[in-house]
Amino acid sequence: MIEAQNLDLTFQTNDGPVHALKDVSLQIDKGEFVSFIGPSGCGKTTFLRCMADLEHPTGGEITVNGVSPEAARKSRAYGYVFQAAGLYPWRTIGGNIRLPLEIMGYSKADQSERVARVLELVELSGFEKKYPWQLSGGMQQRASIARALAFDADILLMDEPFGALDEIVRDHLNEQLLHLWARTQKTIAFVTHSIPEAVYLSTKIVVMSPRPGRITDVIESPLPKERPLDIRDSPEFLEVAHRVREGLRAGHLDD
Amino acid sequence: MRSVVPVLTVVAAIFAIWYLAAIWLNAAWAYDKATRSGEELGVVALVADTWSQEKPKLPAPHQVGVEIWDTTVEKKITSKRSLIYHSWITLSATLLGFALGTGLGIALAVGIVYNRTMDMSVMPWVIASQTIPILAIAPMIIVVLNAVGISGLLPKAMISMYLSFFPVVVGMVKGLRSPDAMQLDQMRTWNASPSQMFWRLRLPSSMPYLFTSLKIGMAASLVGAIVGELPTGAVAGLGARLLAGSYYGQTIQIWSALIMAAVLAAALVAIIGLLQRVTLRRMGMA
Numbered sequence: 001m002i003e004a005q006n007l008d009l010t011f012q013t014n015d016g017p018v019h020a021l022k023d024v025s026l027q028i029d030k031g032e033f034v035s036f037i038g039p040s041g042c043g044k045t046t047f048l049r050c051m052a053d054l055e056h057p058t059g060g061e062i063t064v065n066g067v068s069p070e071a072a073r074k075s076r077a078y079g080y081v082f083q084a085a086g087l088y089p090w091r092t093i094g095g096n097i098r099l100p101l102e103i104m105g106y107s108k109a110d111q112s113e114r115v116a117r118v119l120e121l122v123e124l125s126g127f128e129k130k131y132p133w134q135l136s137g138g139m140q141q142r143a144s145i146a147r148a149l150a151f152d153a154d155i156l157l158m159d160e161p162f163g164a165l166d167e168i169v170r171d172h173l174n175e176q177l178l179h180l181w182a183r184t185q186k187t188i189a190f191v192t193h194s195i196p197e198a199v200y201l202s203t204k205i206v207v208m209s210p211r212p213g214r215i216t217d218v219i220e221s222p223l224p225k226e227r228p229l230d231i232r233d234s235p236e237f238l239e240v241a242h243r244v245r246e247g248l249r250a251g252h253l254d255d
Numbered sequence: 256m257r258s259v260v261p262v263l264t265v266v267a268a269i270f271a272i273w274y275l276a277a278i279w280l281n282a283a284w285a286y287d288k289a290t291r292s293g294e295e296l297g298v299v300a301l302v303a304d305t306w307s308q309e310k311p312k313l314p315a316p317h318q319v320g321v322e323i324w325d326t327t328v329e330k331k332i333t334s335k336r337s338l339i340y341h342s343w344i345t346l347s348a349t350l351l352g353f354a355l356g357t358g359l360g361i362a363l364a365v366g367i368v369y370n371r372t373m374d375m376s377v378m379p380w381v382i383a384s385q386t387i388p389i390l391a392i393a394p395m396i397i398v399v400l401n402a403v404g405i406s407g408l409l410p411k412a413m414i415s416m417y418l419s420f421f422p423v424v425v426g427m428v429k430g431l432r433s434p435d436a437m438q439l440d441q442m443r444t445w446n447a448s449p450s451q452m453f454w455r456l457r458l459p460s461s462m463p464y465l466f467t468s469l470k471i472g473m474a475a476s477l478v479g480a481i482v483g484e485l486p487t488g489a490v491a492g493l494g495a496r497l498l499a500g501s502y503y504g505q506t507i508q509i510w511s512a513l514i515m516a517a518v519l520a521a522a523l524v525a526i527i528g529l530l531q532r533v534t535l536r537r538m539g540m541a
């Protein structure tokens with residue numbers, strides 16, 4: 001699905017080069033839920049942006065769906081959820097979700113049908129005619145996820161989509177996201193700062209460390225696909241969380 | 256309601272200062288007249304005279320008020336002495352020039368935002384164009400256009416356009432560039448075409464900037480239309496009234512034309528302000 005081989009990316013800045021990604025190799029298979037976790041500045045966003053063709057690696061190879069990220073972007077192979085919901089204030093929730101569909105040239109009838117479907121998927125049915133400012137932050141973020149789901153992209157790239165939300169809302173959205181993933185069979189790449197979130201959601205956890213940004217550990221989760229919220233108290237969960245924490249600490253010790 | 260008291264206070268203060276200034280500025284002429292006719296001028300007579308001279312240095316507010324009343328309500332609109340008629344002449348040039356200026360401004364802004372060459376080359380010229388005093392360039396525009404057979408409304412509108420496109424270019428360039436990096440990236444992930452990006456993101460985002468520019472542009476447009484009437488010896492329009500007034504020392508006529516121009520400008524800007532409020536509220540941006 002997504003394959004990175006010895007990926008390198010150096011930003012040329014006024015203060016000299018910043019080595020954001022160094023020798024990053026990773027394979028994400030179809031239907032996986034992969035979380036990226038690591039301290040600030042370790043290149044999580046940059047890696048995700050490389051997959052989305054929003055950033056261009058200075059070395060190495062990356063393919064998305066077997067083609068270059070650019071080709072994947074042009075064939076609308078992925079939906080990207082940014083940290084901020086980024087809904088247009090002049091469009092209703094329905095209008096916002098319709099936006100990419102209009103751009104991609106879906107028919108009017110198809111648009112309406114899809115909007116209704118994804119709104120139901122994120123439990124926002126009935127809010128189609130509301131404006132973004134009439135919704136809470138969590139609902140806005142759900143609407144932005146719905147927008148990324150509305151067109152048929154197999155891949156969902158999410159950069160700290162719940163970073164700005166409080167823990168309770170976040171728990172709820174995490175649960176919803178898992179359901180959604182199970183129902184839609186998408187491949188998800190998910191950036192987060194939260195260890196419990198990463199462990200709860202993922203089939204694979206990628207631990208990264210900064211200066212230069214690199215992968216220090218890849219953890220295959222032994223947790224079952226079916227995950228009620230209280231799985232977070234199970235020994236398996238705590239063990240994975242422990243390993244992630246160890247990986248993060250090891251990354252820090254290298255500094 | 257709370258704003259009424261301060262507003263009235265300011266208005267009252269302006270009138271008070273105006274009346275006092277009228278006494279001060281017109282006193283010399285009143286004394287002159289009195290000396291010539293050998294009269295002794297008391298305070299009351301002095302004040303009365305300074306507020307009722309035929310060609311005062313500074314007419315009193317009520318004189319201007321009466322003049323405006325006489326030349327608007329009391330005159331037929333078709334009359335050459337009707338201030339409404341003259342206002343309409345100026346207004347039509349203003350509106351045409353404003354429309355042209357807005358169109359030109361938006362077109363240039365789009366070019367600047369979308370075309371690197373224009374970005375590098377156009378802005379300096381736009382700014383240079385505004386450093387030339389309009390009074391210097393207005394007669395040339397009129398003369399040149401007359402030479403190619405264009406006269407009447409259009410030359411004046413061109414001068415309005417010349418003044419009003421500037422704030423629109425500046426505001427719209429800023430407005431069209433106002434979407435942040437995330438919004439642009441988002442469009443990119445959907446593989447949006449440049450025109451889709453323009454109509455769906457850049458243009459709506461620029462609306463608050465556009466309206467602010469339009470207000471300035473409208474006021475500039477009116478100035479342009481009035482200035483455009485000065486060098487041609489135009490017989491109609493607020494500018495023509497100003498010019499005729501100054502030839503014949505008709506200060507009351509000058510002031511009533513000035514007040515009329517101010518009222519016109521205020522009304523036009525207020526209309527745009529209203530449009531702005533309604534539009535931005537409907538767009539969820541206010």
Ligand SMILES: Nc1ncnc2c1ncn2[C@@H]1O[C@H](COP(=O)(O)OP(=O)(O)OP(=O)(O)O)[C@@H](O)[C@H]1O
Nearest residue numbers: 011013018020039040041042043044045046047213
């Ligand atoms: N456009 C850019 N130009 C220059 N440097 C950049 C740019 N984008 C990112 N960087 C640098 O690259 C490094 C990695 O940044 P990145 O945003 O990928 O980190 P991150 O892991 O997402 O951090 P966070 O958790 O804070 O979001 C940082 O040092 C950052 O300063």
Ligand SMILES: [Mg+2]
Nearest residue numbers: 044045046159
């Ligand atoms: Mg980031």
